[in-house]
Amino acid sequence: MRRQDDLRHSDGCQNAWSVRLLLFAWRALLLATAAVWICGCGPLDPVRMAERAVADYARRVIGPADSYRVHIDRRGTSLRRGKISRLVVEGVRVRSSAGLVVNRAEAELYDVQVDVKSRNVVSVGRSMVVGEVLEEDANAYVAQRSDVLRRARFEFLEDRMAVIVEPQVVGLTVPIRLEGQPRLGEEGEILFEADMLRVARLNVPRFLVRLIERRINPVFRVDELGLPLVLDDVRVEQGKMIACGRLDVEKLPVK
16 A cells, blocks of 8 residues: 555656656747847847848849848847848849849848838838849840840950941841940940941941941840849949949839
8 A cells, every 4th residue: 555655656756747847848948939039040030031031032023043142230120110221132143034144243222111011112221233244144145135136246355345246238247346335325224335446447337337236235224134223333344244233212023
């Protein structure tokens, strides 16, 4: 009889310890979850979640890429109030719906205000956007366009660019190479402008130069990237073209 009482007492102790262990584990889980939210680490971190949401938005609006890297500065940021002090989005090998591949793109936004309910961007204090297109990607893009001259291709040189075309004149194919500069056109266009001094030395008829410019331009259109950008500068370096501008927040697509 005494042995049975001892066994009951032992079982009761084990049950009590089991309950205590469960309570301890539950409290530890709550503390760990709180630490994740407070310290800003782990999958439940709201800043990390916001960064992933921005990357998903970029994939939907701009297009797929080899990678999107998003960084939100924590200092001065309050996601509860929809305020982001600084947001950086970097894309590598971004493929637009128009078929243009942007080798590297970076957008840096300051003082971003987001509507918490709709999650739409309301305002941006300042923004900087830089995009880089490689020569081979530009030529692949031009090759698929039906509105340009036959066998047109680009060369991006240091401080200038060249357009090589093979138009047919009186039934004959005439290879022509024109050098010039990229310039900004209206409504986010990047145009090629031939250097007429160089053209004069090549003895190419002026009407043919103008025909080539009309057929090759615009070289690129910003609206093909899916983002409302205002271009401020465009230049060429060896093997690549670089365009700089800023974001037009009022025309941002809502998705």
